[in-house]
Amino acid sequence: MKNFACFCALLLCLAFKANSQGNYIPGCILTLNHDTLKGLVDYRDWELNPDKVRFKAPSGEIKTFWPREISAFWISKDVVYLSKRLAMDISNYRVEDLVRNDSVKMVPDTAIFVKLIVSGRLNLYYLRDSKDKDHYWFQRNNDSIYEMRITRRMVSTQGTVLMSDRALASLKLYQIILPGIVADCPAVSEKAKTAEFSMQSFTKIAVKYNECINGEKASVVIKQKKVKVTFGLIAGASMVSLKFFGSDQVYLTRVTFPSTWTYMAGGAFKIILPYLHGSWIIYNDIVYRPYQVSGTFDTINIFNPGTSTHYTYDFTMGYLKFNTMLRYQFPKWAIKPFVNLGMSNSFALVIKNSYTKTITSPPSHEEGAAITSVKNYEAGFICGIGACFKGLGLEFRYEWANGMSAYAGFTGSENSYSFLLSYTFGQK
16 A cells, blocks of 8 residues: 555645646736736735736646736735835844944835735725845835834944944834824824734724725725644545564564444544635544454464464454544645645554464364554544535545554564545535
């Protein structure tokens, strides 16, 4: 089953590669002449604002647009980027960078894509640059656009030039600029004097101002990315097979145990990451799986062919399994294929194992424990493929675990193949 595991790993790698090559979804381009071009936009759910955007026309032609070439592009009402010519404060912000250089640095008017956060009488724009520094701009009607600047410096606390005597100081210039922008709404202007430098704080200022002026309700374009957690049930059939290796239990390693069918059932929860339309998921399930298997082995005394020994080994096990996997779910269709890769943690709740040894001549019978030292915990590797439709899911899963034996010179493995049906509550 190594080939299947490699296949699942390959699918995950292809998913990573596919995301890096393109994620074309329906979107629009607004040209400089204010014409709207409909097609597919290569949307990457950017953490850093894009410096260009790729657009696929209905004809299949792919074209790259730079900020100076278009007015805007959007994916939906929640994802809108505008092209603006803006001056920007690119001074260092992180402490490790300020230690090397804390001088103020501005770039002149440059065409960039900014993300529209709030739309109304007062607009709020946002950009995160390549140094992970956040930039915010406010624009009232069609007036000038003002950046909310905060300057950070390393200043001496002891009057020396030693780095150990320097501390971080921040000058919140935006708390001087912003109250003037919203001065015609005194209540909001007062709050602007103490506003925090954050998306949440600036969004509240913009919304309150738009509601204050003529009762106009602002449109909050961007929705905060949130991790979504869903819960559900999972159950199915598993085919389990055992195998032992080593020199401490010679006869047991020669037994070929038949594969046995059993059930697996429990609960599941998914942590849906807020990127690429929920394609990446941390999938977890907690299930109980018992199994019972028997195997035999016979030997013949070469010095006395009429004497034979018959061994029977019985194992009855029950495990509470905690499985955690990284799942990639293809988001573009109603039926969504997925691939899993992860690990299992199995805790033994039921441990029963025995053997019988029967000799024909002279007749004798012996019983005992097949393995006297059994682990209560097994670790394993899981991979699987399947598909989801709304709340229903179907999966084929393979698992390899490192076996129950606690002996150093005697190990084993447990392989299982499962067909699972799941249901996620509240999934549409």
